[in-house]
Amino acid sequence: MAPVEESALPPTELPVTIIQPAKGLISINFKEFWEYRELLYFLIWRDVKVRYKQTTLGAAWAIIQPFMTMVVFTIFFGKLGKIPSDGIPYPIFAYCALLPWQLFAKALGDSSNSLVANQNLITKVYFPRLIIPATAVLSGLVDFAIAFVVLLGMMVYYGIFPDLRVLTLPAFIVMAIATALAVGLWLSALNVKYRDVRHTTPFLVQLWLFASPIAYPSSLVPEPWRVFLGLNPMAGVVEGFRWALLGKDVDLGPMMIVSWIMVALLLITGLIYFRRMEKTFADVV
């Protein structure tokens, strides 16, 4: 112990912070993220609280969007296009997929713009920057929960009751969130420097919608190729939802494994990229 001089304040056990330029690969400080969980909670609470202020319909919007999309899909793809739905009534077939899709699409849109939208925070206060895209992704869960109630109603209406597979549903919700967060991390960090991202995101979401088996079943893709559909993690999420809730009897094995690997890959690289760019956010944004 070093000799201590007389000081105005008796030295107590104080946390020590060292600030210096970071070198090499930086690890992700999950412990610190956990310490800031209250801030995460408050920011999610803010987003949810503010989202439907000054709207007449309020939280009904969370239902209207997936519901109207389902109606349009049912008319054009189901009735007119005669797209098969694996023996499940087309409306619930589509709605069950639109539910995680809305969660994903909204999370993706919000998170990719989140760092720029919160630049007043980033340039004035320190906290783990990961909190910002995480907030954007997680605050969508409230809308998801509201829209989910409608799905339960539809299941009763169509007389579809889930079996034990419903217990795996949380895993697919986590998968949707993880996919959105992974892509959100990439896009939000890129958006700080390249505002091109802002123009790309809506377009990307649109393409992604049709590249995922939402309006159509994955069984439409012939067998040797179906595995490749799994490269899009949302294919895994959507089919997983149908499998868990509607009791769809399709062998999803290989495609699902590919999807999970893709989620993990996207998330890990997203975290690394985000972490690497993090230190420049306040200077560049």
Place this chain on the structure above:
Amino acid sequence: MSNFAIRLENLGKQYKIGARQERYYTLRDSIAQGFGRLFRRHPQDNQPEDHIWALKDVSLEIKHGEVVGIIGRNGAGKTTLLKILSRITEPTTGRAEIHGRIGSLLEVGTGFHPELTGRENIYLNAAILGMKRAEIDRKFDEIVAFAEVEKFLDTPVKRYSSGMYVRLAFAVAAHLDPEILLVDEVLAVGDAAFQKKCLGKMSDVAQEGRTVLFVSHNMGAVRDLCSIVNFFDQGALLKTGYPTDIISYYLNFNELGQSQSLISVDEKDFKLLDIIINQDGTNNNILSTQRPFKIYILYKLKNRINNLLLGFDIYSNDGQHIFRTYDLEAIGLADRDPGVYVSECSFPANIFQNTSYFAELIVGVHRARWISKKQLRLKLTFEGPRSTDVDYLGMIKPIAVWSVKKKDGCITNLLFGRFPGTNL
């Protein structure tokens, strides 16, 4: 265990000028640059003049319980230092060691959301500043009382007056109690009464034995609050010492003697040519209090400017702002065509005390930008005889017109007798 709260070793921060001025890059720029780099032969093409050091080789030790003032002109690196210490941005070189939890106040009301109520914003803002929920619950009533917004707690803050908004924001910030507090110019908000209250709160904080780093242009506040002052210029720490010494050093640092060359104010629209102080036909900055004097500002407008503001802030010797004056008194906010101009400012006799003052040149475009502010400072030294043995206290000494007459009769008649409609 150490007895310092903050220790900086050769701390430096380099900015790419482009990154600061252009708001953002597009992917196309980056791709173009990448190709450029591919075909570029000489590595020195990576021009160092693209970069500036916002902070350069700063080494400093701050003891526990010290209230440290940081002063310097705009762009001296003060805010950059606070941003590094609060971990918002990373240093390019060097190292900082901090003992204790840091709370930073670079702005009041960070994260306030206009749609949320006062109550909700207290929780949100406090959480953003790093308070725990339990801590906020405990201090909630105190914060509300300090801000004086009890009646409007459940009103969205977008309906608050700007005064209420600032009071609430400061109240939250003032109840932060980490061991080390970084404060950037946040006291320059709100009305005078509230500013006084904030300063009171700050000196309470200082007396509690917490370490405070206080950036301000308000020399009065720095002098009153701080035990030690650091003067920064162009990213470097120039001088450390007692408040009165450093403040006076700072104020004299850029003052312009008659013979000294002008610190250039030269940008795309405006170029300063000369400033002349003249009394009785001689150019001098040592002036008599008893006679009028003039300051001439010679400048060139390279482009047509509308709403040009050009004038002075007058400061007392210890940094108190006394008044501001603009040449729009003469021509209003009119358009000015390109060309060379002289703005002439006449001060009447008998305004200033027998001491020295500073006149700070301010040039700006109304509601748009500052061209020069806190860059150029003239020292005005006044000399004059004392007419009587009576002291005239105060920052200025205008001579009011007095008359003294002896009157007969009842005192009420003297005062009110001439008012119509009364029978006095």
